[in-house]
Structures are given as C-alpha cells and as structure tokens.
Amino acid sequence: MSNKSGSGAKTDILLEMRGLTIEGQADEQWHEIVHGIDIELRRGEVLGLIGESGAGKSTIGIAGMGYARPGCRIVGGSIVFDGIDLITASEETKRKLRGSRIAYVAQSAAASFNPAHKLIDQFTESPVQHGIKARIEAEADAKTLYRRLQLPDPDTIGYRYPHQVSGGQLQRAMTAMAMSCRPDLIVFDEPTTALDVTTQIEVLAAMKEVVRQFNTAAIYITHDLAVVAQMADRIMVLRHGHLVEEGRAHEIMARPKEDYTRQLIAVRTFRKESEGQNDAELPILKVENLSASYGGSGGLIVLKNIDFEIRRARTVAVVGESGSGKSTLARAITGLLPPLQGRVLYKGEELPPALARRGLDQLRRLQMIYQMPDTALNPRQRVRDIIGRPLGFYLGLKGAKQEGRIKELLEMIELEPKEFINRFPGELSGGQKQRICIARALAAEPELIICDEVTSALDQLVAEEILKLLQRLQDELHVSYMFITHDLATVKAIADEIVVMLQGEIVEQGAKQEILTPPHHAYTELLLSSVPEMDSGWLDSVLEKRKAIAAT
Amino acid sequence: MGNGVALLKLLRQAPWSARFGLFVIFLYVFMAVFAPVLTPYAETEIVGAEYEPWGEEFMLGTDNLGRDMLTRLFYGARNTIGIAFITTCLAFLIGAVGGFLAAVLGGWMDQVLARIVDVVMAIPALIFALLILTVVGTSVPALILVIAVLDSTRVFRLARAVAMNIVVMDFVEVARLRGEKLWWVIRKEVLPNALPPLVAEFGLRFCFVFLFLSALSFLGLGIQPPTADWGSMVRDNATLITFGDVTPLLPAGAIALLTVGVNFVVDWFLHKTSGLRDEQ
Numbered sequence: 001m002s003n004k005s006g007s008g009a010k011t012d013i014l015l016e017m018r019g020l021t022i023e024g025q026a027d028e029q030w031h032e033i034v035h036g037i038d039i040e041l042r043r044g045e046v047l048g049l050i051g052e053s054g055a056g057k058s059t060i061g062i063a064g065m066g067y068a069r070p071g072c073r074i075v076g077g078s079i080v081f082d083g084i085d086l087i088t089a090s091e092e093t094k095r096k097l098r099g100s101r102i103a104y105v106a107q108s109a110a111a112s113f114n115p116a117h118k119l120i121d122q123f124t125e126s127p128v129q130h131g132i133k134a135r136i137e138a139e140a141d142a143k144t145l146y147r148r149l150q151l152p153d154p155d156t157i158g159y160r161y162p163h164q165v166s167g168g169q170l171q172r173a174m175t176a177m178a179m180s181c182r183p184d185l186i187v188f189d190e191p192t193t194a195l196d197v198t199t200q201i202e203v204l205a206a207m208k209e210v211v212r213q214f215n216t217a218a219i220y221i222t223h224d225l226a227v228v229a230q231m232a233d234r235i236m237v238l239r240h241g242h243l244v245e246e247g248r249a250h251e252i253m254a255r256p257k258e259d260y261t262r263q264l265i266a267v268r269t270f271r272k273e274s275e276g277q278n279d280a281e282l283p284i285l286k287v288e289n290l291s292a293s294y295g296g297s298g299g300l301i302v303l304k305n306i307d308f309e310i311r312r313a314r315t316v317a318v319v320g321e322s323g324s325g326k327s328t329l330a331r332a333i334t335g336l337l338p339p340l341q342g343r344v345l346y347k348g349e350e351l352p353p354a355l356a357r358r359g360l361d362q363l364r365r366l367q368m369i370y371q372m373p374d375t376a377l378n379p380r381q382r383v384r385d386i387i388g389r390p391l392g393f394y395l396g397l398k399g400a401k402q403e404g405r406i407k408e409l410l411e412m413i414e415l416e417p418k419e420f421i422n423r424f425p426g427e428l429s430g431g432q433k434q435r436i437c438i439a440r441a442l443a444a445e446p447e448l449i450i451c452d453e454v455t456s457a458l459d460q461l462v463a464e465e466i467l468k469l470l471q472r473l474q475d476e477l478h479v480s481y482m483f484i485t486h487d488l489a490t491v492k493a494i495a496d497e498i499v500v501m502l503q504g505e506i507v508e509q510g511a512k513q514e515i516l517t518p519p520h521h522a523y524t525e526l527l528l529s530s531v532p533e534m535d536s537g538w539l540d541s542v543l544e545k546r547k548a549i550a551a552t
Numbered sequence: 553m554g555n556g557v558a559l560l561k562l563l564r565q566a567p568w569s570a571r572f573g574l575f576v577i578f579l580y581v582f583m584a585v586f587a588p589v590l591t592p593y594a595e596t597e598i599v600g601a602e603y604e605p606w607g608e609e610f611m612l613g614t615d616n617l618g619r620d621m622l623t624r625l626f627y628g629a630r631n632t633i634g635i636a637f638i639t640t641c642l643a644f645l646i647g648a649v650g651g652f653l654a655a656v657l658g659g660w661m662d663q664v665l666a667r668i669v670d671v672v673m674a675i676p677a678l679i680f681a682l683l684i685l686t687v688v689g690t691s692v693p694a695l696i697l698v699i700a701v702l703d704s705t706r707v708f709r710l711a712r713a714v715a716m717n718i719v720v721m722d723f724v725e726v727a728r729l730r731g732e733k734l735w736w737v738i739r740k741e742v743l744p745n746a747l748p749p750l751v752a753e754f755g756l757r758f759c760f761v762f763l764f765l766s767a768l769s770f771l772g773l774g775i776q777p778p779t780a781d782w783g784s785m786v787r788d789n790a791t792l793i794t795f796g797d798v799t800p801l802l803p804a805g806a807i808a809l810l811t812v813g814v815n816f817v818v819d820w821f822l823h824k825t826s827g828l829r830d831e832q
Contacts, residue, residue: 334729355728363731376722380744390730440726 014082014184014217015041015064021076022059022068022241034059034241036077043184044215048232048249050225050264052459053430056241061187061221065102066094082184099126103178107190109170113162120158123177132181145176148213149206168199172206179210186211188220192227196321196486197530204230204532205543223459225264226532229253230539237261250536265534267460270467270493282348283309284448284480285333285366290342292332302328304505306342310448313478317485317495317512319527325504326484330450333482334368364394367441371453373433377425383410383436384421390443409439413469431462435469442473450482455490467494488531492516500524562824570820576813584630591623596778603792606799613799616788621799627780628803633810635696635775636762642700643761644754647707652738652746654708655715656724666712669705677702678767685773695765695774703761710753714746748822755818759811766807782807 022034034056041047041064049057059072066086068074079086081102086094098104106112114122124138133141139158146154149172162170171191178186191207192200208231211218220231228235228249235252237244237260245258256262292303302325310316318326331337333344335355344351346365352358370376377386387406391397397405407417413435425433434454441449451470455463471494474481485491491498492512499509500523508521515524529542563571583590593599597619604614612621650669654662672680681698688694718724719742727741768774769783777784782803789800 336725336729355731358731360731363729368726368729370722370726372722376726378721378723378741378745381740393730393732444730 012042013040014043014045015039016080017060017064017077019077020060020063020074020079022056022063023073023075024059025071025073030073032075032241033072034063037238037241037243039064039236041185041217041219043217045234046211046218046220046232048228048235049219049221049238050223050228050235051238051244052223052461054240055238057221057223057238058189060238061189061219062104064185064187064219065098065104067098096130099183100130100132100181101183102185102187103181103183105171105174105178105186105188105191107193109174109191110162110167112174113170115162118159118161119165119173123158123173123180126177127180130181138180141180142176145179145210146173148210149173149176150202151176166199168195168203171195171203175203175207175210179214179216182214182216184217186216186218188218188231190222193222193224197488197532198321198526200227200532201530201539201542204539207231208539224532225253225267225460226534226538229534229536230532237264253534253536263461267464270464281312283311283345284347285310285482286345286348287329287333288343288345290329290332290339290344292328292337292339294328294337301340302504303332303339306506308499308506308509310480310482312447312480313474314496315474315481315483315494316497316499317483317491318499318501319485319488319491320501321486321527323503324501326501327452328504329501330368330452330482330484334366334450360394364390364444365447366450367444367446367448368450368452369434369437369441369454372457373430373437374425374457376437377433379425381424382421383423383425383428386425386436387439387443390440394444405443409443412442412473413439415439429462430458431465434458434466438466438469438473442477442479446479448480448482450484452484453486454483456485456487463490464493470494488527500527566820569816573813573816573820576809577817580629580633580810580813583626584633587626587630591620591626593620593623595623595627595780597623603789603797605797612802613797615785616791621802624780624785625782625803625806628782628785629806631775631779632762632765632769632782632807635692636758636765639696639699639703639765640754640758640761642696643703643757644707644750645704646700647704648711648743648746648750649738650704651708651711651713652715652742653734654712655719656734656738656742662712665708669708672702673705677764681764681768682771682773685768690773690776692775695768699761699764699768703757703764707750707753707757711746711750714749715742718742718745752818752822755814755821759814762807762810 017037017039019036019038020034021032021036023030024033025031037056037060039047039060049061051057059069062069063074063079064081066079066081066089074087077087081097084093084097086097113119120139120142123142124133124135127133127138127141128135142158143154146157151157151169151172157165157169157173165173175186175191188207192203195203204227210216218231220228222228232249234247235249236246237252237258239260245252245256245261247257252261253265256265286309287306290303290306291301293299293301306329308316318329320326328337332339335351335353335358338353344353346362351362384403384406387409388402391402391405406421410417410420415432415435420428420432425436428436437454454470455466458466467490470481473479481494483490483494495512497509497511498515500507500515500521502523507523508515516528518525520528529545532538563574566574598617599620600610600614600618602614602616602618604610604618606613610620610622612625615621615624650665654665681702684698685694688698724737724741727737765774766781766783766786769781770787772784772787774783775781785803786800792800
C-alpha cells in the first residue's frame with residue numbers, strides 16, 4: 001500500500017503514544033501487562049499490531065482511543081491524538097472524539113450489533129448523535145458505503161436486522177458504521193478472526209479498499225501475520241506487553257530480525273511426509289452413503305450421500321467452510337445424531353446408528369477431541385480424574401496402576417506429571433488444556449480420533465505445537481485421525497487424504513498430493529486461493545487474478 | 553489433607569456479616585442439640601401459674617398453660633429447626649434430581665416433569681398445604697412430606713435451569729460418548745458445576761420452609777401441641793401483646809434472627825464461589 005499523505009499542512013503525526021504502561025487486575029492485585037510501549041501513527045497509515053494472546057495488542061489498540069477495559073487501567077505514559085492529550089482529557093471530550101474521529105471495529109460483529117435494531121438505524125446513530133449529518137443524509141451515505149464495501153443489495157441491505165445477514169456481511173456493515181463519520185483513525189480488533197477463509201478475503205479486500213479511499217489511519221490488531229501483511233504499511237510485533245520488533249511490512253516479512261518474528265513467519269511450514277497407503281488392509285472406518293438431518297426425516301437435510309474411508313495410521317482431513325456439515329458428519333459417525341440412511345462400518349463391522357446401542361469396546365475405539373478445550377474439560381475435575389476416568393471405565397485400571405498410566409500419558413503429551421496431575425482446568429493455559437483433552441482421548445487406547453477444529457481456538461505457535469504432538473503420537477501409536485477443519489494450512493500440514501465438503505456434500509476427495517495439485521475442483525480452488533500467504537502483495541495479486549477470471 | 557486449616561483460614565478472611573451468621577447458626581444448633589441439658593424444666597411440664605412475669609424462677613415467664621417459656625424456646629429450636637432442615641433436604645433431593653433428569657434427558661421426560669411442576673406451582677402453596685394437611689392429618693412425617701413436595705417445585709426450576717446450561721457443554725458430550733450411565737453424568741459432571749447456586753438456594757429455601765412451618769403452626773395445622781414450636785408459641789401467647797408484654801415476640805424474634813443469619817452466610821458463600829476459584 002502506498003500511503004504517502006504526510007505532505008499536508010496539518011501535523012503529520014495523528015496518534016502518538018509514549019511510554020504507555022497499562023496494568024490489569026487479576027486475583028485482586030494489579031499487574032503490569034503493557035510495559036512502556038511507544039507508538040507513532042501518521043495520517044492515512046495502517047499500523048499492524050501482532051502477537052499471541054496475552055501480548056497486550058488489543059489493550060494497546062484500545063488505549064489509542066483513550067480507553068481502558070474494565071479491569072485495566074492506564075498508569076503511565078502519554079496518549080496524544082491530533083494534539084489532544086487523551087489521558088488528561090475529560091470524559092466529555094473523549095466521548096466527542098469516539099465514533100466521530102476515532103472508530104472501533106470489534107472481532108465479533110454479531111455480538112457488537114444490537115439485534116433489535118436494523119443495520120441502517122445503527123449506522124445513522126453516531127453521525128446524527130454527533131450532529132455531523134441529518135438522518136436522511138446519513139442514510140444515503142450508508143448506502144454509498146455499503147456499495148463501496150461491496151455488500152450485496154446496498155440499497156436495501158441496511159433495512160435488515162443483524163441476524164438476517166451473514167457473518168462476513170455483518171463485519172463489512174460494521175466497517176461501514178465505523179466509517180460513518182469519516183474518522184481519522186479506525187481501530188480494527190481481529191475483525192476477520194471469526195470468519196471463514198473464503199469470507200475473510202472478501203472482508204479484507206473491502207476494508208483495505210475503503211481505508212485507502214478515505215485515507216484513514218488504522219490500527220489493525222491480529223494474531224495472524226499473513227493477514228496483517230496484507231493490510232498494514234508498518235508492523236509492530238508484540239509479546240508479553242513488550243515490543244519485539246517494528247518495521248515496514250514487507251521488510252519484516254522479508255528480513256525479520258528477531259527470533260520470535262522468524263518463528264511467527266515460519267509457522268505453518270510444518271509438513272507431514274505422506275507415504276503411500278496400504279490398500280490391502282481393511283479401512284478402520286468406512287462411511288457408506290450417509291445422509292443426516294436435524295429434526296427427523298422431514299427436517300433440514302445437512303448431509304447428503306457421504307462416502308469416504310479412513311485407514312490405519314492415516315489422517316483424513318475434512319475441509320469446508322462453516323455450514324458445510326463437517327461437524328455434523330462427526331456427530332453422525334459418533335452416534336450423537338443417528339443418520340437418516342447409510343451405514344458406518346468399523347473394520348467391516350456395522351456400528352449401531354444410535355450411541356446408546358453401541359458396546360463399550362466400540363465406544364472406546366473411537367474418541368473425540370473438541371474445538372474449545374475450555375468447555376471440553378469439566379472445570380470441577382482435576383487432571384487426575386479427567387484422564388483417570390477413561391482408564392478405569394474402559395480398561396479397569398485402578399489405584400497405583402491407574403496413577404502410573406496417568407503419569408505415562410502426561411509424559412506422552414509433554415506435561416510434567418508431578419506438576420500437572422493435581423491441577424484444575426482453570427489452572428492451565430489453552431494449549432495445555434488441549435493437551436489434556438488429547439491425553440484423555442489417548443487414555444481409551446483408541447484406533448480413531450476425531451479432531452473437530454482442535455487448533456482453531458489456539459494461537460498459531462501453540463497450534464503448531466499441538467499439530468506436531470498429534471503427528472508424533474500417530475507415528476508412535478498408529479492411531480488414525482479424522483481431522484475436521486476450515487483451515488487449509490492445517491490440512492497441508494497434517495493430512496494424508498483430503499475430503500472437501502460444501503453444503504453437506506463431498507465435492508472432491510483423494511490423496512493430499514492429488515487434491516493440492518491442479519487442476520482443482522472450482523470450490524477447492526476457491527478455498528486454496530483464499531488462504532493468506534506470508535507475502536504482503538498476496539491479497540492484491542489474488543484479487544487481480546479473480547478479476548481477470550471474472551472478466552473472461 | 554489440610555482441609556481444616558484451609559477452613560480456618562477461610563473463616564478468618566470472612567466478613568463480619570458472615571461470621572455473625574455462622575455464630576447465630578452454631579448457637580441455634582447448640583441450643584437444639586443440648587436443649588435437655590440447658591433447660592431447667594421438661595418440654596411440656598406445667599411448672600407454674602399462667603402468664604407469670606419474667607423473674608428469678610422463670611427467666612422469661614410462663615405461657616398460657618403455665619409452662620416455662622425459656623425451656624420451650626430451647627425445645628422449639630430443636631423441633632422447628634430439625635423439621636425445617638429435614639424438609640429442606642428432602643425438597644432438594646426431589647427437586648434437584650427431578651431438575652437434573654429433566655435437563656439431561658430432555659424430550660418427553662422434561663415436558664412431563666415441567667408440566668407437573670407448573671400445575672403444582674399454579675396453586676398458592678399455603679392454601680394447597682392447608683388443604684392436603686386437613687385431609688391427611690398433621691403428623692410430623694405428613695408435614696415434612698407435604699412441605700417438601702410443594703417446595704421441591706422451586707428447587708426443580710432452579711436445578712433444571714442451571715443444569716440446562718451445563719448439559720450443552722462439551723465435557724458432558726464427552727461423558728456421553730464415553731458411554732457413561734445417566735446417573736454418573738448427573739453426579740460427576742452436572743452436580744459439581746451446579747452446586748454453588750444450589751447451596752445458596754438451600755440457605756434461602758431453608759428460611760422459607762422455616763417461615764412456612766411457623767405460619768402453618770400459627771394457623772394451627774403445623775406442629776401440634778404439646779410439642780414446643782416457635783410458630784404456635786407466638787399464636788398461643790399472642791394475647792400478652794395487648795398488655796404490653798414482649799414475651800410472644802421472642803419466638804418470632806428467634807425466627808427472624810435465624811433467617812438473617814442464614815442469609816448472611818449464603819451471601820458470603822455466593823460471593824466466594826462466583827469466581828469459580830479453588831483455594832489450594
């Protein structure tokens with residue numbers, strides 16, 4: 001992006017934070033979470049803040065609006081926005097700035113819109129409130145912005161309620177809303193993290209376009225370096241509230257100076273070496289002509305004639321965007337949702353469709369790991385009980401034998417047994433929780449583990465560790481994985497075979513090499529080309545390519 | 553395992569209101585347990601003239617039949633608190649099990665249980681209780697059972713609502729996928745997570761049962777004479793109020809004090825557990 005807008009008569013620097021120090025409250029004590037960060041933002045410049053969770057990137061971004069979240073307080077440094085000191089400014093002054101000159105786009109648009117009001121009513125609220133535009137002008141402006149953000153039916157979409165538009169559209173409507181007063185600065189707080197890759201690319205393109213057109217300065221907060229490389233002119237890499245590295249986007253991407261930055265860039269380069277499969281063996285799991293619906297035979301059909309198989313010690317990745325039915329497929333296989341028709345064969349033997357009819361041994365061989373380790377672990381049970389239960393339940397291990405096995409399992413997942421065996425889930429980090437979930441699944445000595453988006457709730461570096469762990473366990477124990485994900489980078493890393501799903505049907509399936517080498521099915525092509533790459537020119541080149549294809 | 557030490561530490565950190573509440577509860581329990589030792593006379597013994605004033609021989613005077621007021625206050629603690637406690641426990645057993653079943657099983661089970669509860673709740677509790685008690689008689693077991701069943705409807709509502717939020721969690725699905733039996737899921741996965749609001753509710757419910765019991769006694773359908781009971785003690789001696797004597801207010805005050813004490817403790821407990829933290 002070329003934003004050389006510093007030649008105006010006004011001062012060049014829009015936002016300046018010096019020695020910013022912020023404290024957060026935990027256990028009724030204040031801890032420093034941001035340790036003296038300096039930030040300068042020029043007019044029309046896009047600054048990317050990147051780091052894993054706990055890096056303080058959101059806290060810093062929000063501080064740019066002179067605001068600290070509940071449980072946080074700004075204790076030191078200065079924040080000057082266009083000559084106004086936001087730390088000493090009165091609430092009244094700050095309120096006038098917010099919404100009109102500084103705007104905010106949150107991660108979850110669905111949670112940030114008021115579900116009881118139409119989009120356009122929420123759009124017009126701040127320009128009317130700030131006395132910048134009359135209601136009618138604001139409405140006309142909304143339509144213009146909706147059009148610029150490439151929303152479908154820009155003239156009428158504003159009259160819908162938030163639940164009547166898709167997640168990606170909502171996120172763009174939110175960006176339009178932030179633009180409503182033509183602010184000097186927009187803070188984007190992980191605006192595309194909750195979106196599918198195919199939607200993400202549209203939203204990114206729209207945001208980038210509109211920010212460039214209005215020469216708006218922006219702080220773009222994300223944990224995904226590949227995404228920020230598309231949006232930002234300058235990048236600041238943060239960790240534990242400290243600055244790791246700062247520089248022009250393409251420089252950071254091409255020549256990172258710090259180890260940590262290099263790690264972030266190298267993320268997603270992990271690749272499994274896939275060997276040829278052994279066709280002689282009976283597949284562990286075979287799904288035949290499976291269809292399923294919610295609400296009985298008259299209900300909504302979510303799976304149509306699914307056929308695929310998983311062999312021993314192989315990883316089959318099931319890929320698709322949200323709503324493609326991939327999680328429902330897992331529910332049908334496990335018996336949580338008995339299918340309408342079709343069979344699930346386990347080593348050639350048919351599994352009863354309903355969970356209640358399956359035998360203990362059938363249940364044991366098929367385990368599941370979930371997306372959100374927070375809700376997959378009972379907060380009132382200690383690690384010992386969580387892992388110990390399947391040992392006692394399936395294998396009849398008790399007392400010292402059980403204890404010994406729990407310790408073995410903890411070592412297997414690379415957690416120090418003595419330190420972790422008595423902890424509650426609340427005393428573990430996200431990655432550690434997911435490891436405990438893996439140990440719980442392994443405790444049953446399964447032959448197939450269904451992994452439902454197991455890395456999507458984790459930071460990238462942590463996610464990569466988990467993938468490596470899963471791979472190592474597969475090499476040692478020869479378990480098979482059915483890997484449900486929307487993230488193609490994960491697929492590239494871990495899969496042997498790929499099943500691509502769209503609206504409840506399998507579009508394409510085969511060995512990883514086959515699927516990933518052209519020619520692709522049109523939908524697979526769309527998915528593949530939507531994965532952000534570690535290259536600051538990626539977004540523009542993809543958009544140009546798509547335009548060229550659309551033109552022909 | 554150092555639980556006693558942890559408890560002591562917890563008590564030392566407790567606010568004054570919680571300590572006061574705990575003190576009141578312990579005092580009452582002490583009174584109830586050691587009533588025969590602490591009192592000068594027997595529970596139903598007539599020891600003097602009717603309505604004797606406070607004095608050396610009868611510290612708080614005598615009642616309408618000439619029984620020692622102080623003695624009956626102590627025994628009243630024993631009877632009323634004992635019955636209220638058993639009733640509340642029973643109400644929680646019925647209500648919580650029903651609520652958890654409805655939430656975990658769902659479907660027709662949920663519908664049937666919830667509709668039964670709706671019907672029972674639609675009828676004012678006091679009138680319903682009076683009706684049933686006049687039919688089945690006012691024996692102590694009947695009293696306990698009737699109040700427990702009526703009160704369990706409120707517990708059912710709470711238990712079901714709390715459990716509903718828990719059964720949608722993945723860890724409950726994990727347990728189901730593992731093949732765990734219904735009872736295990738309820739006991740190990742749902743109950744520990746539903747406990748804090750239920751314990752808080754236990755304290756409040758206990759107060760309500762206590763008041764309900766006293767109200768029934770006051771109306772003559774509760775604990776029957778000659779058994780000492782705070783509710784009927786108020787009624788029997790109510791005439792004294794017209795003479796400016798506060799004696800009949802003593803049992804009423806005892807009820808009020810216990811209610812306040814229990815609520816203080818419940819508030820403290822809710823505050824402690826709201827953060828889902830576990831002291832090591």
